[in-house]
Amino acid sequence: MLETSARLLKLLSLLQSPRDWSGTALAEQLGVGVRTVRRDVEKLRNLGYPVDAVPGVAGYRLGAGAALPPLLLDDDEAVAVAIGLRAAATGSVAGIEESSVRALTKLEKVLPSRLRHRVRLLQSVAVTPTFGAAVSPDVVMAVATACRDHQRLRFDYRSHDGTSTVRTTEPHRLVHTGRRWYLVAWDLDRDDWRTFRLDRLEPRIPTGPRFTPREAPDLASTTRGVAWGGYRHQARFVLQAPAAVIADRIAPTIGSVEAIDDTSCLFTTGANNLDELLLHVGLLGIGFRIESPQELIDHIPVLMARLSAATTPAEPTGSPTE
Structure with missing residues (x-):
């Protein structure tokens, strides 16, 4: 006969399968009597697991509770969940990336080595389309763990111009x-406070000592760093449209919008080349004026000449000579 704690875990595992269990069937699986099954069910309820009685069959099923109780997963289920969380962490579903990383960090911490190997093997041969710079899952996990455990993180960092430096940080969030x-x-x-792109970052393991978290920057400063702080060029434009109109068309991660008056606003953004800055604002379809930098203003004739050349008719090739 199983010990009480082991029997409760097996009972919980059985109840988590998608079926209704009669008391007799559970007793047979556990090698105990029906009365013991009733006592064990009551123990699970006292621990917060919502075990519902099934009318008509004198049986049980695991219901939905007000809080999420711990789950028991077999090997295949654990691997499936880990792979699903890794896929979600790539940003395929907006809004759940950071939550997926946190959940994956917890799961991988308790996975046996044989399962971690299976997860990494499947990840290495699976192709996931990406629309931004690729980041190694191991880097995301290492940084997420340092954020969660409040441990100093040292890493090699490559800036936009290719310069490499070693940074020592107190990581706050992804x-x-x-x-x-x-x-x-x-x-x-x-x-x-600084913002670092993970695709340019290589953690140095092991991490440093624990630290007491500082008061976090507000969302606006975080957004500014993500929107233009890491780019080679930062620019300010006065747009001839109300701030509310522009804010509806431009994501906060692209740039910041500040009202000047009822008909104009200040737009601040960044990019790694001047053409991209000019074309992005030009495609908004509204009047604008460049406030800074001067090199962006000086670049306008260069871009105009290139665009104008695209409309020049090609020279005739002529007929081949005999």
Whole structure:
């Protein structure tokens, strides 16, 4: 006969299968009497598991409760959940990326080594389409774990111009914009909050000592860092449209919009090349004026000449000579 604790775990596992169990069937599976099954069911209820009585068959099923109780997963189920969470963490479903990383961090921490190997094997041969810079799942997991455990994180970081530096940080949280992953962290060397792209980051393991979390920056400052802080060029435009109209058309992760008056607003954004900045604002279809930088203003004739050249008729090729 199983010990009480082991019997309760097996009973819970049986009840989590999608079927109704009679008391007799559960007793046979557990090798005990029906009366013991009733006592064990009551123990599960006292632990917070909503075990419902099934009328007519003198049986039981696991119902939905007000709180989420722990789940028991077999090997195949655990692997399936881990792979699903990894897929969700890539941003395929908007809004659940960070939650998926947190759940995956908890799950992988308790997975036996044989299951972690299966998950990584399947991940290595599966192809997931990406629409932004690719980030290794191991990097996401390492950074997420450091954020959760409040441990200092040192990493090699490559800036947009290719310069490599070693950064020492107190990691705060991960941010996903739909295209890229970012780390918001307190940079100990610069004594300020910084935003880092995960695809340019290589953690140094093991992590450092634990730290007491600082008061986090507000969402606006985090958004500013993600929107343009990490790009080669930052620009400010005065747009001839109300701020509310522009804010509906531009995501916060692209840039910030501040009202100037009822008919105009200030738009701040960034990009790695000047053409992209000019074309992005030009395609809004509204009047605008460049406030900064001067190099963007100087680049306008270059872009105009290139676009104008595209309308010039091609020279005739002529007929081949005999």
